[in-house]
Amino acid sequence: MSNTSGIPRSTRTRRTMAASGAVAAAAALLATGLTTGSAGAADAPSSATAVKLSASQRAELLRDANSSTVKTASTLGLGAQEKLVVKDVVKDADGTTHTRYERTYAGLPVLGGDLIVHEAKSGKVKSVTKATKATIKVASTKAKLAPSAAEKAAVKAAQADDAKLAKAEKAPRKVIWAASGTPVLAYEAIIGGVQKDGTPNELHRITDAATGKKLFEYQGIENGTGASQYSGEVELGTSKEGSGYALTDADRGGHQTLDLKNSESGEGQAFSDDDDKWGTGQADDPQTAAVDAHYGAALTWDYYKSVLGRDGIKGDGQGATSRVHYGQNYSNAFWDDSCFCMTYGDGEGNTHPLTSIDVAAHEMTHGVTSATANLTYSGESGGLNEATSDIFATAVEFNAKNSEDVGDYLIGEEIDINGDGTPLRYMDKPSKDGRSLDNWDDNAGDADVHHSSGIANHWFYLASEGSGSKEINGVTYDSPTADGSKVEGIGREKVEKIWFKALTTYMTSNTDYAAAREATLKAATDLYGADSAEAKGVDAAWAGVNVK
Template structure:
């Protein structure tokens, strides 16, 4: 799991977010430019390499076809005799190009860091392969020298240091570890529990089965009608609800069946579905009551805007792109100052903040957290080091996209993260995309040590890249917020507009990024995405290159 914010070892807070079980969140504008850039206005024809929406039946057919041809594909792309492919997902572009994402097995064992994407033209010709591990897999021995009990003990020790009180692992399996170094036989041990701030935790520990050395660890957290939501952060909004008999339910049947539940300050289970007699939800004011509907209205609104953002911007049909909605839980624990996405329950959870009167249910937090689900079900960026920073940045980028998409007058779009929830207590946001270091910890530029930072701070490099690609460098005002974005060498960067920048990042995430992508690979992936969408050598392609150079990624 990954929370919306991270903790400075029991001192200060800084928003984090959830991965597969984790927690929280134009053309160059001149000074005092208006809110929207020309690139963000008007309707353009679909780009040839843009994703096209697939019906459930069409997606199932493509997956079944890929599964039937997996053995032939494995041979065609040069995998070894012991390697097999397992289909994870399929996307299709407007021009008919199909991108099939696979997991890899070796001698029947799952390969962590072995994922890959095969790109196939409309005619069926393989146009390229993007691999997390580029070589043919060879493992020196498949015989473990270390017992599963020793691996479990190591995992329990690691989990205990993070606040877990578990005395036994929740699960363990043999795997091939290929995400770093030479591929080896390993154990993946999972220990559940809670972090010291109360966030549900699912720690994955990878142990070398030959030496007992810990190789890696990461957190993995876990009939329609129109109602009125009186939210705390977004004003009065319309909510899609369901009428059951004479009772309204906070149940959106039009968006994959999303439901909003009340945990009533509990920490487990699904909770109780919110119901109401008059279809007016909340009061617009904060309340410490465990039955308060205002937080639920914010959560339901955030879920529907996030769904619509992905659907209408990228043609993505839900977090897993399969038409199935997640569910949301509010009033988690007591005075819990965080929010998190958990891929294991496919659900979104919100704490009520300090004194149970500051729920973390703002639009960009909702978009941020649920975007962790999109990442988990596409590139699966490992939640550690540079790939973890890219994972966090992806959620900040799409959370920002959701906020701009909603065009809500009470929470206008900006390049600030968590500015509404006031976690810092002084009115400042959690993160700044134009100059990430303004939060006191995030990186503006890449360096060889950036991967050693907490992922919520190493994400600054990609956040800065996205801002520069969208809006350009220098001083400007957008939607009433002043920005002044610097560059590594003092060069000037001209933005291409947020709409195009979002398309490029989404294309890269779903088509070219893998679980182990680092910043150099993100540059390569986004350039590939820009070339596919707009052409190699286009203005957009050159802007991507310039924006990465401006944050010292080459």
């Protein structure tokens, strides 16, 4: 898949869209919205709050960091063969910068070697957060195993998972595997094709370059005037093109919504409309799903920019792409880094498009996670990756203040995924879906990432609203704790900011639940103080899900 063209040089317009009710669908990657927080103002002390950087300001900080990577590596005491590659930067109001780096060794990418340098306004390094504490060093960068052997094993693994048309898109690359244990020379093979449910396949398999042993594997695809199907009358950003209009939002980085016409490949075609009145609110009009997807993307962009100060998914002001009508009867949605896009199926019978607000926000947030902590989509880090999308999908839905889709702590409630009116996931007690985990235990890393995400989702609810029974926006919740303790919520808006700061300044690719607790405690301390009610509330909520 590939991305589409950028902002057309045309006149931007806005039109209101009319709508109808919700429909049933099924999706493995859904996330949902949120309701009123329980306590007080969400404003944090200004000194530790990230400032809103313009594209030029961010570019300048990145240039500065790139110009001093050798000096930074020396300051950190890295080895002579190690080099730093700048990935992202966040700046606090007090001048502190948090610069995220990838690492190479002898020119090879170091997987699991990412780190974040926290530097005071004076230029002094305050601390460093590393994905691994191991020294990056291998005896030799000459592989004993042929790359073809690593590729063959990876294709075989994909076929064992019932992937169709499984094949490597390119030869395996040599890497240093440092995400667990002692760093070793390895191959990373990426296998394409199609997963058994119709989702594109992007299986990453890491193989020891000396022994051929599988070290790790994970999926790179993270399953995500007109009429909207789910959200009532909505306003869209469109652009004048020729004699008509296109779904291109110049106010939001040129975000485009494209039509795949039920294909499973290609970039998609632009939607066009003569009078700028889109859709009918019914799934049989191809424009309707596009309206919902375009609207959801706009809400998500606005939330990240106005609430969290992030200008677009990568923080660079560039819009992504939404693609609707993927495949036939495809009951899923997904984010794909390779095309920088969200993709939505039409559900069973091609009548239930997965384009509600929460799905759009969930998928777009996978892009934000990829551009920041890049939480590996497997094990506990994969559960945290999924939970991050659920958390901010919840935040976006609440922030939208849409009367047709009010905020709640239910995941996927609008699309009736189970066909009986029940949601996909529950944040107050995740196990109510029959699969998700309420609390952490030693086996959490072995669970599907959509189920281990329940631990962080439960933490988010407890930290926001507290334990026990209550009604919010007409929905009744009753959240337990692992040890029966009572947790007092500190307010959803504060918890959103704490999680975002932890994600962007303290989490790395290898972060597990114990490290997530540490990251959020650091974030709460930065924002509200070490002895604050907020920091204590964060800690109590983690204890409530058995992360201590």
